[in-house]
Amino acid sequence: MSKLYKYLSLRYPHIDTNQYYDNFDSLRISINNDRCKRMVNILLLLNIIFIIVDLTIYKSMRVKAPSYVYLYYSHIIISLLIILWLVLLNLQENKRFTSLNPKFFYSSFLNLILYWGVFMGLNNAYISGQITGYIVCVLATSVYLYLKPVEAFLTYSSSLIILIVSLVFTVNNENLLYTHIINASIVVILSYIISKINFLNFLKEFIHKKKILQSKQELEKINVKLKEYEKLRTDFFANISHELKTPINVIFCAEQIIDFSLKQNQCNNDNLSKYLKMIKQNSYRLTRLIGNLIDITKIDALNFEVKLINADIIQVVEDITMSVAAFVEDKGISLVFDTEIEEKIIAFDPNQIERVILNLLSNAIKFTDKAGEIFVSIYLKDNNVCISVKDTGIGIPNDMLNSIFDRFIQVDNALPKNHEGSGIGLSLVKSLVEMHKGSINVNSKLGEGSEFIVSLPDTIISNSQQTLNSTNMEDDYIKKINIEFSDIYQ
Template sequence: MFNIFDQLNDQLLITDQVAKVQICNAQKSIVHQHSSEKLKRYQALEQELQTFLNIATDVHAILNEHLEIISCNNGFQDILGWEESEVLKKNYVEFIDYPDAVQIITAINECKASGQVATNIAKCKCKDGKYKWIEWRGKYIANKKIHLLTGRDITLQKEREEERLAKREAEELEMLKDEFLINMSHELKTPLNVIYMTLQLESEEIKSALEKNGQEIELNILKRHDKIIQRNVYRLLRLIRNLTEIAKLESDEYRLNFINCDIVSIVRQISLAVADHMQSTKVKITFDTDIQELITACDPSAIEQIMLNLLSNTIKYRKDESKVRVSLTVKDNKVRVTVKDNGIGIPKTELEYIFKRFAKIDTSLNRKCEGSGTGLTVSKYLVELHEGSIWAKSQLNKGSSFIFEIPIVQISDEKDIYYGSTSQQIEEKCNIEFSDIYDI
């Protein structure tokens, strides 16, 4: 009897163990099936995402924290020509043209710090040596320490934009040329007409005196006529000089004569000479500097011409009572000269064009002066030949500031120092430069 029960018990134990194994296997099968389905769904989603990225973007890549490419799509090859083996483990910035690379690094760092999506446009290097414009979008994934990047090829849009810009600039230049030629015609005809008319007056007065049995001609009348003729001859000389200088500067034929000069003395001399020249007007010119002497290599004639051009431009566009302050300072091993006035100012829309060829601010018929608009262009060329820079700041009805700076350098084997032109030479230059201002 007990043997029967023992056998039954053993059978139940075996059955129970088999059932447990079957249940366990069933559970494993369910888990495996669930994991397999989950993996398939994940792989499907990953494939869908990859397909979406390939459709939505031209290039995409994953970078590590050192900006090395650890994964990329075929866009690098299709768009830029680089094969995957040539891209992987390379620094992403190596494929960006300078200086866009600097902007890209800044954008990536900002993206990493803020956690926001960053957008930037960069000129990217192709394998064939050409460049393409790519609009990049990136985001830093902090928990994985990776950068996700997508890029869109906008080369065609950029080229069309540049073509439109070039066309617009060409049209603007053509318009400026037309205005310039009209202005040149006026600039040439006006002094020539004045000279011709003055000579006719002199001829009539001489003829009248002869008809009156040798009556003497008043000397003051002849002097006044001579002064008018001289001023208009100066105007023509100034116009021809500026046009000739621009032609030489643009053809790279212009050469500066660098010598060691006391630039403080040169700027002071020109400023004070112009102040004396303008004594008959309400223009007050002052010169200010904390530096008594500063020796630097420059072309003194060019510096004098720059100063005369800036002061002439300032005086032309003055108010009835104008104050002009010339200051000289030194900063970062550069000498800076500022010509500041309280004149009529320059509109913001025209401020960026004033140093360009043919540009002119006031083309109205009631302006207080004539001028071809070439003086500031010449000044810009001369400053840049000194490896310097020139710019302007202005507010309407409050005044303008024209600033230029050049590096301080010296010719080591040059012992002589130039301190400036003679007063007679400067006066002659002032006569020419200010010949187109009516009321001096």
């Protein structure tokens, strides 16, 4: 009984079509109209044959039986209505008559065929005692057209009511009348169930195809992204090869010159100092590049840890900023440090935060011309300690702001050689900040400079045993600066 109720119910299982309902209904209407067009052609040909039969075989019977007269005129009327329907459809398809909704055509045909079926059923009941014409029309439309459950119910039930009322006035035999009513009702219920099953199957097939299409589109998008990523990866490794090869070549050339000078007894202290400095800087550059590659690999493998301790973030940022002041000033750039708080103890890894600040300062120096300015400031906002590194350099294009922290991305790949980088610096910075449960954002305008803002949570950890070791701090900073600034040439 529950299954019967399910099929008789005007409702149908909830299937989410909201996102493409218009497409679904448009397709359903289009298919219905195409199928009606084929049915109309068959029906028109059939009625022409009926008219010929009426004019030849049934002509003599029309005098004795009025039902044959009605039958003859019904064939003529239905043929004219079909021709009118075809003309309107053709005008609508050729955009000459657009005031009618496409749904009008299959709806009008549906009512046309059903009420013609009612008339045929009444004639059959009078001539042969059967209502075959009505049964055939109702079953045919239920199988052939995709009708919504409510639409099918209203159409079939209204035709049934008209048929029953007409039978009451035309059939005198009470038993035969009840038989016709029962048969017509069963056929209508059966047709409604067929219509509903037909509609639901079409709906499920449509959604299935849509999901397949969406999956295909998503796969295509993923494929495009994978190709883009593969290109970035290829470019990255080509760039890394260049980044590794350049300092090695410099070191090798400096070593050859020193060796040649020693063999020729032409080596003086100034030349020796110059080439040793080249070797040292490019060794630092290799150390920085290899260290970044190792760390980014560890981060990807979830094998990198930050060692949090409770320490004064103001002191760390100020010390690292002041330690690069002489280097920045030698470049003709002004460096300003400012803080609205004198001391702030939070949980962070001093070594990694120093690395983050040095990386951001290194970028600021590289992309700021002489007479430019770099501002480092610290302030509190929304339970976060915010560290801002702002410059008046060349800025970042708007189309690159969303990808500035992506792996393998180089914003500066079109810049001169002294601005080149590996494409993993900012990606590593972002990873280190996020491992502190913080975030990093960038504000920039091309030609006016950039501002990187690191936000660290204002939290402390319990049982922090470690403290900052101030011993040899200056030497440690000098070493870190030499490594982080190794790709900035004089």
